[in-house]
Amino acid sequence: MSSEKKPKEKARLHVRNKNRERYDLEALKTVQPELKGFIKPNKFGVESIDFSNPRAVKLLNKALLNHYYGIENWEFPDENLCPPIPGRADYIHHIADVLGDTNAGNVPSGNKITCLEIGVGASCIYPIIGVTEYGWNFIGSDIDPKSIVSAKHIVNSNPSLKGKIECRLQKSARDIFRGILSPDEKIDLVICNPPFHSSMEEAQKGSRRKKRTSRGKK
Template sequence: MPAEKSSLHIRNKHRHPYDFDQLISCVPELKQYVFTNAYSTVTINFSIPKAVKLLNKALLQNFYRIQDWDIPEDNLCPPIPGRADYVHYIADLLAEYRNTIPEGASVKGLDIGTGANLVYPLIAYHEYGWKMTGTDINESSLANAREILEHNPHLSSAVQLKYQSESDYVFRNIIGTEDRFMFTMCNPPFHDSEEAAIKGNIRKTKNLGKPKSRKPLFNFGGQQSELWCEGGELAFVKRMINESTLYSSQVLWFTSLISKKDNLPQLTALLKNIQAVDFKIIDMAQGQKISRILAWTFIPEEERKNWLL
C-alpha cells in the first residue's frame, strides 16, 4: 500500500492513494489507462494526456461533485492535488486572525487566469462555499469554462467569469470600483518563450520515462497564455505586484504561485519598494515538485480580522 502523501496540506482530500476502483466507477473510460507498475502500485501513465484528463475528470466528480468536466486537448490540464493545496493554504491565510476559516458566499475570491479547466473556483466553492470570479485573456478558454458551469447548475450563483480584454493588465477591467475580494490567486505562466516551454516539457516527459518524439506533446496540455509570456513568471508577477497598488484597499490578500525560488528576492524587494504592509512566503510540495505561494497585503494587521464583516 503506497504511503500517505504527507507533503500535501492536512485538509487535502488527495493525501491518500487513489482508489481507482472508485474513480473508474465515476469515469469508466479511465480503466483502460490504469495498470500496476513495477512497484506493485496501481497507477496511470502520467505521460499520456488522455489518461491525465480522465483522472482529473474522475477526481473532480468523486471528490468535488463536478459533473461532465472536460477541456479541449490543447488546454492546460492541471494536477488536482496541487491545485487543492493552494486553496487550502489560502484558507489558512484567511483564518490567521480569526478562530475559524471564513466560509460561505461572503468570502469572495478572484482567480487570475482560470483557464478552460476552472479548477480553482470549483475546488474553492466545494471546500469552503466561497464565491469565485474567474478571469482569462483567452475567450475560447472562458467559453469552455462556461460549459462546465452549464453542466453544474448548482454553481450558477457561486462562480462568475470575466474576460480580460487587455493582456497588458491583470486587475484593470476586472476589479470594479465597488468590488472587494478577500483574496486573489494566480498560477502565472512559467516560461518566457514557446521554445523554453517545449524544452521544459521534454525534461518532464524524460523524467516520466516516456521516449522523446519529434512533435512536442504536453502531458498536461497548455496554450501560450497558460505556459509562457514575455519575461516569464518573474515579469508577470512583477506586473501583478505593481498593478496591485491601484487596488490596495479592495483586496485583503493578493497571492500568486511562484515556481522558481530564485525569483523571490526580486519579488520581495519590489514588495518592500511599493510599501506593502506585509508579505508571506508559504511553502508547498507535491511529491518531488516544490513550489510556494507569495502573498502580500496593504491592509494593516489590526484591520484584517474584521475586513469585509
Template sequence: MEDALGRPQHAKAGGSHKPLAKESKDAYFRNLYTKAPDFKAIALLDPDFATVFGRDLNFNDPKAVANRHNYILWLKDLLDTTSYDEPGRKVVGLDIGTGASCIYPLLGCAQRPWSFVATDIDDKSLEWAKKNVKLNDLDGRIQLIGRKPDDALIPLEDLKMDSIDFTMTNPPFYESEEAMVKSAQEKSRPPFTACTGAKVEMVTQGGEVGFINRIFEESLVLRERVQWYTAMVGFLSSLTRIVDKLREHKIDNYAITEFHQGNKTRRWAIAWSFRPLRPAQSVARGTKAALSRGILPAVTEVLAYRMPLGGSVGGFAENLSNAIAALDLISWNWDKEKLEGIGRAVDKVWGRPWRRRKKREMELGTETEEKSKATEEQICAFGFKVSVRVSREHVSVEARWVEGHDETALESFRGFLKSASEKAAEDAKKGA
C-alpha cells in the same frame, strides 16, 4: 482538463459525494491526497473518470495533469488565520487567468461558501469555463469576465466592487516559447509534456515575475481593498525577486509556502497584505527551501514558558489569564475550556516605557479616567493569542502574533508572558 488534441474536457469539482458538515468537509479535502489514490478503484466508481483516464494513469499524458489542490488548501488556512471570525466564513476571490477548466473557482466553491470572479483573455477558454461552471451548478457563485491583455488584472473599478478578500493566479511561467522549450529539454522530457495550457497560459512578457509585478503595481494603488494578493510561481528564484520587491516597498505582512506535486514537481506560492492581520506561522513560513535565501517573513509564533506537568493546570491558567487581563488592553477574551485567549493592545502596554508614560500623564493631570481606559474604538497596534498546552509531561504557554506591524512586539510580549507564567505557577502551588 484537455484531451490529447487540446480540447478542454468538462471538470466536475464536487463529484457524487454526499454533503458534508463543515468540519468533516474540511478534513475530507485536507486528507484527500495524503495517501496515493487507487486510480483503478476510482475508474470503477466513476464512469466519467474511466472514460477520460482509463484504468492506468500515465502522468506524461496531458489528460492526466493533476489539479493544484494545495493552493486552495493554503488559501483556506491563509484566510482562516487572518480573521477574528470563525473559520469557513463567506469570502469573495478573484482568479486571474482562470483557463478553460476554471478549476480553482470550482475547487474553492466545492469546499467553502466562497464566490469568485474569474477572468481570462482567451475567448475559447472562457467559453469552456462557462460550460464547466454551468455543469457544476455554480452560475450564481462564479462570475466569468473576459479581459483584454492591457486591461487591469484586478478589475475592481470596472466591476464597481469596493473590495474583495483575495486574488489568486497561476501565471504563465515563461518569457518566450524558446524559454519554455529549453526548460523542458533541461528536464529531459518532451517540450510540451503535461503542458495543456494555451500559449497565453504558458508565455507572457517578463515571465511569471513580470506578470506578478503587474499585480503588485496594482496592489500599491488598491492596497487594503484586497485583503490578500496571492500568486503561484514555478521557480524559487522568482519567489526571491518578488520578496525583494515587497521589502523594497516596506510591506512586512506576507506569506510564502511550498507545494509538492508528486515526487518531483515543486511549486511555490506568495501572498502579501497591507492589512495588519497576520497568518499562522505554518501558513506564512511553509517552505524549507527558502530558509537559506533569507526571504521568510517574520516569526509569528513563540514558546514563552514550559514547566513540568503537575499541580492545578486550571489554577495556573486562571492566574495567567488574570495577569493578562490586568493590562491596559482594548480587549481580552479567555476561553476556560480551550485554555486560550485573544487580546488586543494599543501599544506594548506590559512594558516599562508604557507604564512610565502613563504615570507621567497622571502626575501632570493630562490623563483622565475615561482616557486611561482602552476602548474598542482605539487602533490596535498588537493583537495576540495566548494558549496553554498540556502534554503528558509538560504545560506550555505559547503566543501567536495575530495583528500589527511591529515585529519587536512579539518578543517583548514573550518576555512579559514568561514572567507572568512563572508567577502564575508559584501562586497556583500556594493555592494548592
C-alpha cells in the same frame, strides 16, 4: 490493515486535502469507466496509472474531481494542459489558512468570501475547488476568450457551481484589475498562477517543454 493504520501516502499534502491517501481506483473506475484501459500494475505489482500518457492523466483528474468533489462535467480542450487536482487543492487549502489567520483561526466559508482569480484558464480549476471546499464566490478573469468560453461552460454544466463563479474576459493583456473589477466591487483575496513568460518565443518554448514533461520525457 485497519483504516486507522493505512499509510498516509502523500503526507506532504495539506491535512484537509482529500487526496492524502492512495487513490480509490475502484471508485475512480466507476465514475470514469474509460480510465480502466489506462490502469496497469507498476513495477511493484501495484495497480497504477500511466502518468506519461496525457490522456490517462486527464481521465484520472476528471475522475478525482468527480469522485471527491462531485463535479461530473469537466470538459476543456486538450490543447490546455490538465491541472493536477491534488496540487491545486493544496493551494486553495493554504490560502484558506491565510484567511483563517486573520479570522481568529477559523477558516471562513460561504458567500461572505469573494475571491478573484487572475487567469482562471480553460479548466476553471481553482474556483471549482474553492466553491466545493469552502462555498466561496469567485470571479475568474482571463485574456484568452476560448478559456473564458470553456470556463463558463464548465460552470453552467455543474449545478453546484452555477451562480458561484463569474468568468470575465480581460480585454487588455497589460491589465490585471482594470476592466475586470468595477470601482465599488469588494473582494477578499486575489489568487494567480501566472504564465511566467516575457515573450511569445519564451512562452512557446515553455509550452513545448511542459508537453514533453507531461509525456514523461524530462
